[in-house]
Amino acid sequence: MIRFDHVHKEYPDGTIAVDDFTLEVPSHEVVVLLGSSGCGKTTLMRMVNRMVDPSSGSVSIDGDDVAHSDPVKLRRSIGYVMQSGGLLPHRTVVDNIATVPLLLGATRRSAHARASELLDLVGLEQSVAKRYPSQLSGGQRQRIGVARALASDPNILLMDEPFGAVDPVVRAELQRELLHLQNELAKTILFVTHDVDEAFLLGQQVLVLRTGAEVAQHGSPANILLDPADDFVANFIGGPRRHLRTEMRDGRHIVVDAAGHVTGVLQDDRGAAG
Amino acid sequence: MIQFADAFAWLVDPANWPGPNGITARILEHLWYCLLALVLALVIAMPAGLYIGHTGKGRALAIGLTGALRALPSLGLLTLLAVTMSLGLRLAIVPSTIVLAILAIPPLLAAAYSGVEAVDPDVVDGARASGLNEWQIVGRVEVPLAAPLLVGGLRSAVLQVIATATLSAFLGLGGLGRFILDGQAVADYTRMLGGAILVIALALILDGGILLLQRWLVPSGVSIALGTGRLEGR
Numbered sequence: 181m182i183r184f185d186h187v188h189k190e191y192p193d194g195t196i197a198v199d200d201f202t203l204e205v206p207s208h209e210v211v212v213l214l215g216s217s218g219c220g221k222t223t224l225m226r227m228v229n230r231m232v233d234p235s236s237g238s239v240s241i242d243g244d245d246v247a248h249s250d251p252v253k254l255r256r257s258i259g260y261v262m263q264s265g266g267l268l269p270h271r272t273v274v275d276n277i278a279t280v281p282l283l284l285g286a287t288r289r290s291a292h293a294r295a296s297e298l299l300d301l302v303g304l305e306q307s308v309a310k311r312y313p314s315q316l317s318g319g320q321r322q323r324i325g326v327a328r329a330l331a332s333d334p335n336i337l338l339m340d341e342p343f344g345a346v347d348p349v350v351r352a353e354l355q356r357e358l359l360h361l362q363n364e365l366a367k368t369i370l371f372v373t374h375d376v377d378e379a380f381l382l383g384q385q386v387l388v389l390r391t392g393a394e395v396a397q398h399g400s401p402a403n404i405l406l407d408p409a410d411d412f413v414a415n416f417i418g419g420p421r422r423h424l425r426t427e428m429r430d431g432r433h434i435v436v437d438a439a440g441h442v443t444g445v446l447q448d449d450r451g452a453a454g
Numbered sequence: 455m456i457q458f459a460d461a462f463a464w465l466v467d468p469a470n471w472p473g474p475n476g477i478t479a480r481i482l483e484h485l486w487y488c489l490l491a492l493v494l495a496l497v498i499a500m501p502a503g504l505y506i507g508h509t510g511k512g513r514a515l516a517i518g519l520t521g522a523l524r525a526l527p528s529l530g531l532l533t534l535l536a537v538t539m540s541l542g543l544r545l546a547i548v549p550s551t552i553v554l555a556i557l558a559i560p561p562l563l564a565a566a567y568s569g570v571e572a573v574d575p576d577v578v579d580g581a582r583a584s585g586l587n588e589w590q591i592v593g594r595v596e597v598p599l600a601a602p603l604l605v606g607g608l609r610s611a612v613l614q615v616i617a618t619a620t621l622s623a624f625l626g627l628g629g630l631g632r633f634i635l636d637g638q639a640v641a642d643y644t645r646m647l648g649g650a651i652l653v654i655a656l657a658l659i660l661d662g663g664i665l666l667l668q669r670w671l672v673p674s675g676v677s678i679a680l681g682t683g684r685l686e687g688r
């Protein structure tokens with residue numbers, strides 16, 4: 181369980197990135213921070229592994245204030261998938277994945293064995309093992325980022341727009357795989373995104389944030405969709421785009437949004453399984 | 455041109471190579487002075503440069519200091535140190551090493567801090583977030599990724615030191631400067647020219663050597679990461 185308790189962060193230049201934020205992320209759940217650029221998502225996330233220290237307030241893991249822990253040890257115990265990737269460009273894929281196990285004292289052999297397990301887990305061919313990050317596609321790099329974060333089997337996973345840099349098809353695939361992984365691994369995941377669909381797909385709880393990490397709404401995806409707290413939330417999650425109705429066309433039901441744009445086809449009961 | 459021919463004849467004459475005043479001994483002395491100075495310069499410049507590059511502290515000071523060091527005239531400094539240091543003239547290797555090290559420090563220092571500064575901050579951030587401590591970040595991330603620039607700094611330091619070590623002869627030390635200084639004393643231009651050619655050849659050979667060593671000094675992953683060819687300096 182991760183707990184943010186009245187956390188406030190002001191950067192040295194005077195930017196108030198997080199004003200007064202409180203949240204409990206229950207163990208084994210996926211909580212998504214959803215908000216537009218600059219609203220303080222990354223700042224919040226980095227407070228968990230002490231890449232950023234709050235100006236006031238506290239962050240605790242299972243009741244222990246992270247401020248009292250050794251940052252290096254703490255970071256080795258938390259998986260972090262960075263917004264920018266952050267792989268070591270001069271190390272091969274296996275070495276990148278094996279980083280944390282090696283830091284924790286695993287032998288090279290066992291760390292590499294673990295790394296190749298993880299390649300399988302994130303759906304990559306063993307043949308990429310000896311490549312360097314610059315020799316991979318964006319989607320492959322993001323998978324390596326996830327594999328690296330999982331390498332030492334941490335309880336907590338911080339994922340900062342991990343699928344931001346790939347095309348929608350690959351993103352959908354990565355999202356599916358993450359759900360699948362989470363079914364198996366049941367980590368405590370704090371996930372950051374500005375993609376509404378991604379947030380609703382992955383999160384058991386979603387927080388819609390405004391500037392300064394002010395919580396506009398906190399709830400389940402259905403909750404937020406059915407009952408947006410205010411206009412800001414309603415707009416952010418798509419506004420009229422999500423006000424859908426069906427129309428008959430050529431004997432079938434099509435789904436159209438408030439503006440009349442076609443967004444999908446309603447499957448009848450026979451085809452619903454597809 | 456006739457002088458070049460004479461100088462080459464002097465160089466290839468086997469009689470000029472052996473003995474305590476022979477070419478072999480002078481080359482070894484020359485290399486020894488350079489090695490001492492380079493080791494001293496590395497011991498000072500590397501930690502300082504890596505510290506500046508890693509922390510971003512002391513950068514302005516380093517730029518000012520290296521600028522000032524570069525402006526110092528080597529011969530003047532050599533004379534000054536030799537005369538004013540109590541050991542100066544008796545143990546001439548001390549002022550000589552200091553002067554040469556002062557020459558080698560600026561390129562090494564600049565290479566170290568600019569090399570580390572040039573490393574992608576996201577990579578350093580990722581390393582730190584994975585749980586590398588600051589020493590590990592320097593040793594396993596910043597130094598390897600700065601290696602091409604570090605080698606570049608080493609090359610220019612070596613060239614300067616090899617060239618300037620000829621001055622050590624002024625303090626009665628050996629080295630290839632002896633041929634130039636002693637030749638001049640007796641108007642033996644052949645010997646002077648021969649000595650000068652040896653200095654140039656030594657510099658070129660060492661430079662080529664380092665260039666080859668770069669293959670070995672710069673990990674292949676780094677060349678791939680930086681998108682540079684294996685032998686390409688940066």
Ligand SMILES: Nc1ncnc2c1ncn2[C@@H]1O[C@H](COP(=O)(O)OP(=O)(O)OP(=O)(O)O)[C@@H](O)[C@H]1O
Pocket residue numbers: 191192193195196197215216217218219220221222223224263374
């Ligand atoms: N190191 C820093 N120094 C000063 N200001 C910062 C720093 N890091 C972030 N900020 C500022 O704090 C605010 C929140 O930044 P943060 O990176 O947390 O946003 P974000 O929600 O992750 O945005 P994005 O979706 O673009 O990644 C922004 O205004 C940003 O400019």
Ligand SMILES: [Mg+2]
Pocket residue numbers: 221222223263340
């Ligand atoms: Mg961010």
